Amino acid sequence: MSTNNQNNNQNPNSGTPNSSTPAYIEGGRRRRRGPRRDGRGNNTTLSPSDNIEQAEIENTELATSEVYEDEAALAEGGIKALGSKRIIPFMKLEKPMAIFSILMIIISIGALFINGLNLGLDFTGGVSADVKYENPVEQTEVIQSLEKAGFNDAVVQYLGGTTELLVRLPPQSDNVEGLNESLGSALDLPNNSAQISNVNIIGSQVGGEVYLSSMIAIITALGMMMLYVAVRFQFKLAVGALLALVHDAIVTLGFFALFQFPFDLTVLAAILALIGYSLNDTIVVFDRIRENFRRVRDASARQIVDLSLTETLRRTIMTISTVLVVVLAMLFLGGDGLFWFSVAFFIGLIAGTYSSTYISSSIPLAMGLSRDDFVVKIKPEFQEEEVTFNDPKSFED
Known part of the structure; x- marks a missing residue:
């Protein structure tokens, strides 16, 4: 039984060759399914069934190669990605x-x-004072104490710690000496006295x-x-x-x-x-x-x-x-x-x-x-000139 199957596979007149092998045996010789790539050889003429099978093989190989090329191009971000939906169309919402x-x-x-x-004191001018407390203090406590004394719209910031603060106030009409006294009494908190180290008055012109x-x-x-x-x-x-x-x-x-x-x-x-x-x-x-x-x-x-x-x-x-x-x-x-x-x-x-x-x-x-706009163009002075050589003998009669 196995011998008959083998003979059927080897006989070209028995039907289509076995598709599981790339070539089959005919008269003790291996026969190609399709012509050589260069078109030379004795096996360039094929039957219609062989031509159809050869076309299917070529289409399969071409599709496989295109898939590989597409995957490689997508991995590299090449031109193949432009035809894919992987590119987000940002400019559609332009x-x-x-x-x-x-x-x-x-x-x-x-x-x-x-x-x-709403310009701050840095642009409108005002008063800035460096204040140091004996104990840590909250910014809200300082602002409330200043509002009780009549200093509204105060800005209080920490300077490196919770005991040193920068107090900024809108422009005041008092002079520096009177301002130091009024600020000192306004900044003193219960069981936490304040010490003003520096007072600067910034004018509106500055x-x-x-x-x-x-x-x-x-x-x-x-x-x-x-x-x-x-x-x-x-x-x-x-x-x-x-x-x-x-x-x-x-x-x-x-x-x-x-x-x-x-x-x-x-x-x-x-x-x-x-x-x-x-x-x-x-x-x-x-x-x-x-x-x-x-x-x-x-x-x-x-x-x-x-x-x-x-x-x-x-x-x-x-x-x-x-x-x-x-x-x-x-x-x-x-x-x-x-x-x-x-x-x-x-x-x-x-x-x-x-x-x-x-x-x-x-x-x-x-x-x-x-x-x-991005291609580097060759300047005219760097372009090669075409030189033609005229043979003097060609002008002789």
Whole structure:
């Protein structure tokens, strides 16, 4: 029985060859199922059944190779990923997000013009005093004692410990000597005397100069950031980065003007730190955009931006998560001295992450960002000239 089966497998006239083996025996010789790759040999002519089977094998091998190529390209972030749903289409929400940003900026600017900023003593002037107590004291106890003595709107901050405090008050009409006496009696607590070591009176003119210097510092920081991005990357990206930073600063200032939060030097420091953080996140996206424009072929600019934002999404989530933990810790555990700093940085952190994804990327696209902006072009003086040699003998008759 086994001998007959073997003879049937070996006989080409008995039917289709055994599909479990790559070749079968015919007359003591191994026969190929298909032609050689170079088309040479005696086995180039096949029966119709062999042609169908050869086509199925080739299609299977081609599909397998395409799957391997797709998986390898997806692992490397190559062009094959553009045709897959793995890429998050961020730019599909470009227009709704642009409308949302314009509304936020209009509301913020309106709040700044109508309400104005609730400037603190650093900008309006006032009195600051360094106070030291014999025993640890709570800030609320000091503020209540000052309010009983007629000193309203006082700001109390710790200086390194719970016994040393910085007390800031609005402008007072008394002179320095009378102010020391009235403050000394107002700051004394039951069974806990206070000692004033230093009293400074800040005039309104000095506060105005500080406010003007602060605005100049913000404008200078924005201008230098734009110059850096223009030199490091491209001018269109620099415009997008500048508008994103301006958006973050205006939205943060608008929140403080809308809800009349106190604006002092600590809030200004938060805005300057926010500008640096937002630009750092934007530069990471810009670097990936430049790399993908040079690496990926046959893809539109919008697809390149979506690919770059998708590749940097994990890094963005990790960065904002770690920074958010620190900001929330300062907000709830940092005390009054870091409270408004944390509030400003929290607002700017949300606005900065949003602007790095949409504003800084959509503005260059609207300006016509393309692959030509990142391809290094050869200067004319370095291009080779074509020289033709004329044989003198060719001019002879």
